[in-house]
Amino acid sequence: MNDHERNDPFDDLMRRALHDEADRIEPADALPEIRDRAHAQRRSGGRRPWLLTTGVAAVGTAAAIGAFTVFTGAGHTANPGNDGDAVAGSGTTATATAVPQSRPPSVAQPSPAPSVASTDASTGATKASGAPEQAVSNAVVPVYWMGQQVGARKKTATRLYRTWAKVSGRPAEEAVRIMTTKQPEDPDYFTVWRGAAVNTVTRSDGVVTVDFKQLPKARLDADVAQVATQQLVYTVQGALKDDQTPIQVTQGGRSVPKLFGQVDATTPLGRAQAADVQAFVWIESPAEAQVLGEDKVTVAGVANTFEATVNYQATNLKTRETKKSFTSTQEGMKFSPYAFQLTLSPGPWQISVYLVSPADGTITDTDTKSILVK
Structure with a gap:
């Protein structure tokens, strides 16, 4: 958006009106629909035979958007390394143990990126913000997906599963783009972020801000919503190789009251304990x-x-x-x-x-x- 468009009073008035109207929308609980689609799409072949009545597969199909390719994992072994995915993050206990990381292949050095401007969440005024990510070529980043937890007391219990993807561009931004638009190759994995459109990922004042052009409108079960929120946190922090800095979610530069109708997103989101959200x-x-x-x-x-x-x-x-x-x-x-x-x-x-x-x-x-x- 150029300076003229940003300062146009009419455009600003329209944006505020549309935003206020959107705030009054109360989306319905979409989890049953997600589950129904999952049943319809689960392919045959005996995958997870004990999950035939409750399994959740990927929802829908989506075109690949942005410059990325799925990393097949050939020759990829579980050697401990640091891709930013340690267990303990902001708000976690000091006794948490680190998740051993598969070491991704080496990647090209990033090129410098200029600082950008953003919108103040309370006033709507434009202000200086943190710098966007530095661009890389052929980086391998973690992308997390959700999957049904077998044996859980609650049928809707879900956990996070990590995969790898090769991207060119800004790593966390591309990882989120994959998470929100691409179909996971494993039919046992899925995402409830379908329909979201990422704008930028920037860092300033000890916070990483993930700004979306659009966020999902689905209202989820409280526990599922928590895991879905951590799917974003784990993916962004993993791509940035930083498990400490919290994630602020915004839409169009403005703060978001709740994610999936459940999770308070007005303040930055810390990383949950791996034992609470990751697959065992x-x-x-x-x-x-x-x-x-x-x-x-x-x-x-x-x-x-x-x-x-x-x-x-x-x-x-x-x-x-x-x-x-x-x-x-x-x-x-x-x-x-x-x-x-x-x-x-x-x-x-x-x-x-x-x-x-x-x-x-x-x-x-x-x-x-x-x-x-x-």
């Missing part, structure tokens, strides 16, 4: 739908599990051949890497990792990937 087990390699040219497959990921035990099962979807066993994480009772190797015959395979309750033996958490061995 997930697969990082191989990637969903990856085609492998050899029979030896290394499966790697992260889990937080009792006595460091991760169970797994691999099933050939054509012959029904099954391999089942367990492995260990490097440490128990905290988020820690695990890895195991399978020798698989040619064909389509489904690999599942899951946790078992020490109390009653029920499956409590899971992640699944479908691959093709040639």
Whole structure:
């Protein structure tokens, strides 16, 4: 927007009128519709058989927007590293343990970016703001998705699952663009941010501001809304490699009263404890739908599990051949890497990792990937 447009009294009046009108809209609870669409879209093939009645898949399909490509994760292993995704953030306890990070490939050095102007949330006046992100070329950033939590008492319980994407441009801005517009490759993952349109990501005075042109209008269950909000926080902080600076959400430069009709967004949002929002087990390699040219497959990921035990099962979807066993994480009772190797015959395979309750033996958490061995 140029200076003339910003200072036009008529435009300012119209913006205020539209904004006031939008504030009076009370969107309905969209979670049932999301769940219905998920059931309709879940593809066949036996994914998460214990979730057939409650699983939630990705909602709708969306075109890829912006300069990014999905990072397949080939050869990507769960080595500890720092991509900004430690557990403890603003408002978390000092005893929280860090989530081990897969180390993304090295990327080009960012180029300097000039400072920009923004709108004062209380007066609507234009004021100086923080600088936007520095642009990079072919950076690998984490993008978080939501997924149904198996074994939870509440059927709508959800958790965050991390994937990786390769972007060119401003890392956090592109990561949010993927999170809000792109379909996750894994059909067990989804996002309720569909329909949002990110504007800028800027930093100043100890706050990262994510400004949206448009925010989702769905009203969600309170617990789901909290996880969905943390999906944004984790994605932005991960892309910035900074898990401490809180995230302020604005729309058109103005503060937002609530996200998804539940979460107070008038003040910056801190990072929740990983144990409260992240999945307790997930697969990082191989990637969903990856085609492998050899029979030896290394499966790697992260889990937080009792006595460091991760169970797994691999099933050939054509012959029904099954391999089942367990492995260990490097440490128990905290988020820690695990890895195991399978020798698989040619064909389509489904690999599942899951946790078992020490109390009653029920499956409590899971992640699944479908691959093709040639």
